[in-house]
Amino acid sequence: MADTAVNAALGAAVNTAAGSGSSATVAAEPLLQLDGLTKRYGALVAVDNVSMQVADGEVRAVIGPNGAGKTTLFHLITGVVKPTMGRVRFAGEDITGLPAHRICQRGLSRTFQLTSLFPEMSARENTTLAAQARHPRRWQPFGGSGVFSQARAVGDAALEQLGLAHVADRPAGLLSHGDQRLLEVAMAMSQQPKVLLLDEPTQGLSVEETAQAVDTLARFLDKARVTVLLVEHDMEVVFRLAHKITVLHRGGVIADGAPAAVKADARVQEAYLGGMD
């Protein structure tokens, strides 16, 4: 009895100590943090010493001209490519160098720049398979009606969120391009991720399709309250969706902040906005 009480007291004391000692850092520790992330391919530095943070609940966009290292940065975060230097911390843990599927299982779900779906499966089968990946019995080699029905429920909710419920039974390969892009987001959301990584969600869409997809995404992000890291080069899309913006240029960070501040930054205008005109 006495021992338990002492242990409990000790535990509480330790907790308080840890809490008070580093409460500032703990509370402020962002959900996703990159420290000096660097990727070299021979002489080419694709990503150069990038440090940035994504806070819980934030929608952050990484922008930059083509070749600025945006997609490589995504590959580094998701474990597809191993960094030459630097660390990736996610939810308080170092995930640098873990295999891609492990990182995904910890709650980082991504979409691809070029649409990547299961084209012969229906939209619902796509989201169901995505949701199944989070089920503890996802590999069960027999039966599985329980696994399937739970995964289907989660997947259907995601289809609903992205406004795709009406095309749920259509083969993914036959959906409109805009709906395919949204289906990828729905698949990522079916995994109930802590952070959603969107790689150019409007890539390859026409002007009208982009407008529609951005409307749907904006409505969805308002409601879903999910943390998002978005890579995009379409500035209208970025200013419409993001709370915070990080600007990459030639592999390095040149600006970081709220959209208005970033827009006004002289270096950004020179490197990127100006360059567009």
Next chain:
Amino acid sequence: MRLSLLLGLTGLGLMIAAPLGLPPFAMTLLTELVILGLFAMSLDLMVGYTRLVSFGHAAAYGLGAYASGYLLLNTQTPLPFVVILAALLTGVIALGVGWVCTQATGVSFSMLTLAFAQLLYAIAFKWTSVTGGSDGLAGIPRRPGPLGLTALTTKAGFYYFALGCLVIAFLFCKVLVSSPFGAVLRGIRENEAKTLALGYNTRLYKIAVVAISYALGGLAGALYAPFAGFANTELLFWLFSGQVLIMVIVGGSGTLIGPILGAAFFMMLEHQLSSYTEAWALFFGLVFIAFVLFAPEGIWGLISRWGRRGAVAEVKGGQHG
């Protein structure tokens, strides 16, 4: 779905009744068909459900055949245990094969499976004390064991034993491909990069399916050795790997039942054509090309398409009436 069940059960009924009406020669062919059908079906797990195209599936068959032949010749183990042991042994070895081959994808994967089969082929030639070298293993008995299974030594008895193995393996595969595991395999088939990105360790799934596929292929080989009474290096030769791949594709990959039909079609054609011409393989090649070009969904695909059209016509007819 209903049509396929009906056809399947009819086929099974005919297979069960066959020994009553068929002459011994036909029974031999039918037993060989059951064994080849099982072999082709085992490959379908890889080719049809996971898009892992093996060019070396004869390795599974040969391994099973040699293992079962060796056990029957050198131990007193009864036949039913022998085929199970041989299948398990093949599956365990295939874990290693799968581990190596899945380092690569696409054509490189196929080439590695072929390399493994050729390696085994070479070993079977050289390791004379176990494999009998170029003579192979001969005089393999169908040892019934002490359980009173003497019927296994008869033609009909062995046929039913092989048919039982096929039915059990078919049901096993059916359950497997309909499970969550099977859903992941379909994901790998359609888009492996995406399946990996969703958080599935696709390599482990691929190794598992290679092991299961080889184990069932090994089961087929393990039945063949006591059926034919011998096991030789032909069973490990690349030509046989190619033939079984053709059976799967012509029959209809990704359907389990299709490859069994493909095996039947292959045997029938070989049997008929070879009585007319030496160059039967040439004509079979033409038939294969015709299938790939005009009916890539295979024999079973044609049957189910015809069945669906029948069902649609019936509905329409009903509406008009």
